[in-house]
Amino acid sequence: xxxxxxxxxxxxxxxxxxxxxxxxxxxxxxxxxxxxxxxxxxxxxxxxxxxxxxxxxxxxxxxxxxxxxxxxxxxxxxxxxxxxxxxxxxxxxxxxxxxxxxxxxxxxxxxxxxxxxxxxxxxxxxxxxxxxxxxxxxxxxxxxxxxxxxxxxxxxxxxxxxxxxxxxxxxxxxxxxxxxxxxxxxxxxxxxxxxxxxxxxxxxxxxxxxxxxxxxxxxxxxxxxxxxxxxxxxxxxxxxxxxxxxxxxxxxxxxxxxxxxxxxxxxxxxxxxxxxxxxxxxxxxxxxxxxxxxxxxxxxxxxxxxxxxxxxxxxxxxxxxxxxxxxxxxxxxxxxxxxxxxxxxxxxxxxxxxxxxxxxxxxxxxxxxxxxxxxxxxxxxxxxxxxxxxxxxxxxxxxxxxxxxxxxxxxxxxxxxxxxxxxxxxxxxxxxxxxxxxxxxxxxxxxxxxxxxxxxxxxxxxxxxxxxxxxxxxxxxxxxx
Numbered sequence: 001x002x003x004x005x006x007x008x009x010x011x012x013x014x015x016x017x018x019x020x021x022x023x024x025x026x027x028x029x030x031x032x033x034x035x036x037x038x039x040x041x042x043x044x045x046x047x048x049x050x051x052x053x054x055x056x057x058x059x060x061x062x063x064x065x066x067x068x069x070x071x072x073x074x075x076x077x078x079x080x081x082x083x084x085x086x087x088x089x090x091x092x093x094x095x096x097x098x099x100x101x102x103x104x105x106x107x108x109x110x111x112x113x114x115x116x117x118x119x120x121x122x123x124x125x126x127x128x129x130x131x132x133x134x135x136x137x138x139x140x141x142x143x144x145x146x147x148x149x150x151x152x153x154x155x156x157x158x159x160x161x162x163x164x165x166x167x168x169x170x171x172x173x174x175x176x177x178x179x180x181x182x183x184x185x186x187x188x189x190x191x192x193x194x195x196x197x198x199x200x201x202x203x204x205x206x207x208x209x210x211x212x213x214x215x216x217x218x219x220x221x222x223x224x225x226x227x228x229x230x231x232x233x234x235x236x237x238x239x240x241x242x243x244x245x246x247x248x249x250x251x252x253x254x255x256x257x258x259x260x261x262x263x264x265x266x267x268x269x270x271x272x273x274x275x276x277x278x279x280x281x282x283x284x285x286x287x288x289x290x291x292x293x294x295x296x297x298x299x300x301x302x303x304x305x306x307x308x309x310x311x312x313x314x315x316x317x318x319x320x321x322x323x324x325x326x327x328x329x330x331x332x333x334x335x336x337x338x339x340x341x342x343x344x345x346x347x348x349x350x351x352x353x354x355x356x357x358x359x360x361x362x363x364x365x366x367x368x369x370x371x372x373x374x375x376x377x378x379x380x381x382x383x384x385x386x387x388x389x390x391x392x393x394x395x396x397x398x399x400x401x402x403x404x405x406x407x408x409x410x411x412x413x414x415x416x417x418x419x420x421x422x423x424x425x426x427x428x429x430x431x432x433x434x435x436x437x438x439x440x441x442x443x444x445x446x447x448x449x450x451x452x453x454x455x456x457x458x459x460x461x462x463x464x465x466x467x468x469x470x471x472x473x474x475x476x477x478x479x480x481x
Contacts (some may be wrong), residue, residue: 003116005169008447009239010209010217012166013174015181016200018132018157019064020191025156026131027055028097034153035195042153049093054285061158062188065105065129066298068160071184072124073306074109078292079095082129082283091134091150099161100282106160106292111184112307113176116169117220122177123165139417141260154197171235178228179329183306187331201225203235207242218242218252222259222266230349234259238266243257286475309334317346323368326354332368333358339373344380352380352393360397375400378407386466392416416464424457424465428473443477448472 014057020032028046033432048052069076083101084094109124134155138145162181163222182199185191191198203225206217222238225231238257245252257266304312308326313324313447327350337356341349359372376397381392388411399410411417431453432439441449450471457470 001117003169006115006209006419007239007243008214008217009169010166010206010208011168011170011174011235012204013162013164013168013177014202014204015162015164015178016132016202017068017162017185018195018198019061019159019160020157020198021189022057022064022158023060024060026058026061026129026158027156031057031157032157033195037153039149039151040153043155047093047152047156049095049245055098055283057286057289058158059128060372062105062289062291063294064158064188065127065160065406066295067188067302068162068185069106069109069127070295070299070302071107071188072111072127072162074105074106074124074127076291076295077103077105077107079103079290080105080129081287081288082286083280083387084199084283085130086279086281087277089133090148091136091152091155093134093152093155096285097130097133098286099130100128111177111180113173113180115173115176116364120167121171122167122173125163125165127160127162129160130161131155132159132197166206171239175228175232177311178231180306182228183329187303187304187305194370196426197226200386201231203231203238205238205242207246210246215246219254220252220266221256223256223269225259226261230259230261233261233264234266237264241266253330276422303331313337317341317350319347319350323350323354326358330368336368336373336376340376340380344384348380348384349376352376352397356394356397360394360401364401366401370401371397375407382407382411387411388416389464389466392464424470425473425477427457427460427465428453428470428477430460431474432477439478450478453478 022032024030024032025047029049030042030043030044030417034042042254046055066076080100080103082098084096085099086096088095104126104300106127107125109121109127111124113120113122132154133154136148136150139147164177168177178199178201182363185199186193193199203222204219206219208215208217217382220238220242222234225234237259242252253271255271256269258269259266278458310321310328313319313327314321326333327335333353337349337353340353353376357376361368361370379388379393379396382388382396383390388396392411395414395416396407396410397415398405399405435453435456438449438452442453453466453474454471458465458467458476461470
């Protein structure tokens, strides 16, 4: 089925990725891990752009940018250089941002995502390096602030800005792109996504169809959205706002807007600047940088990325594509699955890790490290050996996450061990005797009546019976009638 995109929506993203695993900032030796530090304590004269300071490039951040480019199926420039992007903002110590202009380090790549109508190729126009400004905090809302304060701890952090073509057609596709990109970045181990400000997005949105007719849409940029969920909500609101303006024959202008998460609205900040407004000049403190001789060495260290791992899981372990897709979204989950599948049937491992364990961890907002592979292996083996039921296995996983201890102790403390076969046989006879109407319905050809009787057996066993065995014993007793 082809997605018709009735509103002609075009969405492009500019994703700012903080290379916070590069140990130091972009042009000085200050730490890149300022998360738990007091405001304005991870600083040096270079961070504040004090007179007389000069930048020294962090080469690890360059290697990380090349890694990202290779993972995005992109070209790496042989030579790149840095420019001064001039605009006034209080959190820019220099009065300009160090960035790249006409020769970005990465260009012409792509990422494959699940689109509205199948696989969608999102083109990567460019990815360039730049340093992060400081962080401004406003007293009150951004519209009615009575003042602002600045924390320069973030100033000078190495960034890669990844710019897509306007290939996405819905907020859902934009969120899927961000999810896929974050997964790739975590596999590369170039950033810690749990840190504040590690990944932000600007969304460029335009509506290009009105009353069924193609129009020249007006691109609006929504700045600095902090989470994938909020990106989806901001885009949906902006599409609705632009459609409403078109219906009311109100003019749309190219502008930059802010997304207010509390009110779920976008607010105009300023008329959109063009490249000329930024007055790009070559940075006279940073000479052109040759990277061609670094690429092959970095390529040799590239990890197996999510798409390749997903394909391997399906072929190597004969698991479903849906399970493989779920398992590879996080490298830690993929590693957990492979550890479990080394000791139990891979299909069982995939089902328990992708469905049960991942679901329970997400529900509790816990990391993968909250449960061990050994404990999962023990639970799966208990279920496979019919020591406990699948339902009891889920109970064991939940108790492990909530209370700790061991699977064996949980089974013993909660009395989760399976009941004996003779108990099930007796329960089957009792359930049949107590359900004459259901028996009559089953004899008349109503299959659901059998499920009702089996359910009564499971109730008598308090969930500690094998459902398949219970069904077999109920059928055996019914055949005698």
